[in-house]
Amino acid sequence: MTSTFSMDxxxxxxxxxxxxxxxxxxxxxxxQLIGLEIISKAALIALxxxxxxxxxxxxxxxxxxxxxxxxxVIVATGLALLVKNYRLNGSIDIKxxxxxxx
Amino acid sequence: xxxxxxxxxxIPLLSALAIPFLxxxxxKISEIIANVTLLAGLANLAYIIFHPMNRNSDxxxxxxxxxxxxxxxxxxxVALCCVFFASASHMVKAxxxxxxxxxxxxxxxxxxxxxxxxxxxxxxxxxxxxVTSFSLIAGEEGKGGIEGAIKYILLTFPASALILIGIAIxxxxxxxxxxxxxxxxxSTGNLAALAFITLGFAIKAGLFPFHFWTxxxxxxxxxxxxxYLAGVVTKISGIYALVKICMTIxxxxxxxxxxxxxxxxxxxxxxxxxxxxxxxxxxxxxxxAFSSIxxxxxxxxxxxxxxxxxxxxxxxxxxxHATFKTSLFLNxxxxxxxxxxxxxxxxxxxxxxxxxxxxxxxxxxxxxxGVPPLSGFWSKLLIIVALWVSGFKLAAVLALVFSILxxxxxxxxxxxxxxxKPREELKDVREASAYMLxxxxxxxxxxxxxxxxxxxxxxxxxxxL
Numbered sequence: 215m216t217s218t219f220s221m222d223x224x225x226x227x228x229x230x231x232x233x234x235x236x237x238x239x240x241x242x243x244x245x246q247l248i249g250l251e252i253i254s255k256a257a258l259i260a261l262x263x264x265x266x267x268x269x270x271x272x273x274x275x276x277x278x279x280x281x282x283x284x285x286x287v288i289v290a291t292g293l294a295l296l297v298k299n300y301r302l303n304g305s306i307d308i309k310x311x312x313x314x315x316x
Numbered sequence: 317x318x319x320x321x322x323x324x325x326x327i328p329l330l331s332a333l334a335i336p337f338l339x340x341x342x343x344k345i346s347e348i349i350a351n352v353t354l355l356a357g358l359a360n361l362a363y364i365i366f367h368p369m370n371r372n373s374d375x376x377x378x379x380x381x382x383x384x385x386x387x388x389x390x391x392x393x394v395a396l397c398c399v400f401f402a403s404a405s406h407m408v409k410a411x412x413x414x415x416x417x418x419x420x421x422x423x424x425x426x427x428x429x430x431x432x433x434x435x436x437x438x439x440x441x442x443x444x445x446x447v448t449s450f451s452l453i454a455g456e457e458g459k460g461g462i463e464g465a466i467k468y469i470l471l472t473f474p475a476s477a478l479i480l481i482g483i484a485i486x487x488x489x490x491x492x493x494x495x496x497x498x499x500x501x502x503s504t505g506n507l508a509a510l511a512f513i514t515l516g517f518a519i520k521a522g523l524f525p526f527h528f529w530t531x532x533x534x535x536x537x538x539x540x541x542x543x544y545l546a547g548v549v550t551k552i553s554g555i556y557a558l559v560k561i562c563m564t565i566x567x568x569x570x571x572x573x574x575x576x577x578x579x580x581x582x583x584x585x586x587x588x589x590x591x592x593x594x595x596x597x598x599x600x601x602x603x604x605a606f607s608s609i610x611x612x613x614x615x616x617x618x619x620x621x622x623x624x625x626x627x628x629x630x631x632x633x634x635x636x637h638a639t640f641k642t643s644l645f646l647n648x649x650x651x652x653x654x655x656x657x658x659x660x661x662x663x664x665x666x667x668x669x670x671x672x673x674x675x676x677x678x679x680x681x682x683x684x685x686g687v688p689p690l691s692g693f694w695s696k697l698l699i700i701v702a703l704w705v706s707g708f709k710l711a712a713v714l715a716l717v718f719s720i721l722x723x724x725x726x727x728x729x730x731x732x733x734x735x736x737k738p739r740e741e742l743k744d745v746r747e748a749s750a751y752m753l754x755x756x757x758x759x760x761x762x763x764x765x766x767x768x769x770x771x772x773x774x775x776x777x778x779x780x781l
Contacts, residue, residue: 253477258480261480268491288469295454
């Protein structure tokens with residue numbers, strides 16, 4: 215089987231920048247959260263590729279399953295915050311979040 | 317993880333599980349459980365630190381270093397002060413039973429971060445800590461809390477992806493993520509991995525180009541929570557890991573210099589930016605937040621010199637920052653409760669009505685600015701000396717100059733809030749109750765004592781580091 219190592223990291227970098235672009239251009243808070251998730255998926259691809267490259271697939275698998283668990287918790291918290299924000303402000307526009315000023 | 321001290325992270329977790337069940341009907345019970353858990357942990361740590369048998373054997377019984385035990389002590393001290401303040405000021409409403417369990421879970425997560433001995437454990441507990449912080453910030457009733465929490469999650473979550481990529485590179489280059497193994501295998505791959513991880517934790521710590529979330533999160537959070545966040549949470553989740561990484565790349569020798577220099581540059585820019593921004597603030601909590609950013613710059617610059625003196629100075633400054641910033645934030649919380657505002661333009665002449673709050677904040681601000689007998693002076697002195705000795709003379713001069721600017725903006729705050737003629741509408745403001753003053757008094761006592769007995773503190777850290 216040919217090694218796909220370089221392609222893995224190319225796609226990891228590409229997916230990272232897609233996520234960053236999504237966060238940079240979008241004003242919708244839900245799209246921003248989706249952008250965050252895409253960024254963290256890039257990190258997961260990097261992790262599993264590193265595990266396959268160094269022949270340490272078991273450790274990489276264990277790490278990735280733990281990270282998926284952590285991400286589920288973070289996304290649940292983030293969505294709960296967005297729901298509370300929508301109830302208070304009636305909008306999911308990030309530009310409307312400017313109550314705190316110095 | 318080190319197993320000897322594991323109980324410091326497990327017992328708060330059990331207490332967090334117990335509080336919602338036992339305190340369901342009575343708010344007093346949850347307050348008592350939270351306070352007693354933290355007080356017991358603090359007494360236990362103090363026993364370990366001050367017991368002559370442990371000291372004479374140079375702490376050989378335990379396999380930890382001075383950094384771990386100092387950080388654990390700091391975590392428990394600040395958490396106890398904030399929980400005590402919250403229960404004394406009746407900040408938490410009866411139906412909001414989530415406050416104490418969340419604080420307990422975050423104490424547990426922080427202790428686990430400090431006890432972690434590999435990068436993945438560090439990452440996992442950093443995320444656990446972040447989740448509890450979002451929830452604590454969003455506990456504020458108004459619109460400020462939710463805004464701070466959303467900015468916190470959106471601006472710091474990319475940092476965890478960077479840390480994970482760093483762990484991936486580490487796994488690829490050496491096949492290990494253990495602290496000790498990384499220390500003993502200084503390869504280029506590990507250095508690249510640590511550079512990624514440094515970038516991630518610099519975002520978490522709120523260093524200069526990534527500081528946008530910090531003031532909003534601190535200003536939006538409920539008062540006791542912002543003292544807790546500024547005093548210890550963001551310090552452990554960001555700057556502690558940076559100091560730990562600096563202790564590792566110190567062993568890598570010459571190739572590590574560029575990484576350390578980048579961190580030093582970020583640190584110096586942070587301390588300049590934070591001090592200048594703090595001068596222009598009108599809200600007391602926001603000003604304290606920018607001052608906190610500025611102090612993070614001192615710690616990062618001190619650790620990035622990669623000298624033992626710089627790293628000890630950085631660790632001491634984390635401890636000192638926890639004492640004086642908690643004291644100042646709790647004082648601002650007491651003022652908010654008494655006078656009903658944190659806007660400095662609407663205050664003035666509170667000295668007569670709130671003399672004790674005024675005095676504790678004077679001690680804390682002198683310590684922040686580095687006035688000699690107090691503890692803040694010694695840690696800043698160590699950092700500036702380390703910068704000068706390792707050849708960054710301009711950085712040392714800048715750190716000294718902006719230390720004076722720190723005194724300037726704090727004196728402006730003190731003048732606007734406490735000195736001057738009392739305002740008509742603030743005539744009948746009352747001093748906070750004795751229970752609410754107790755944490756600030758404890759912190760002032762620690763500031764003064766650890767300043768006067770500094771040689772002993774230095775000896776303790778120097779021996780165990």
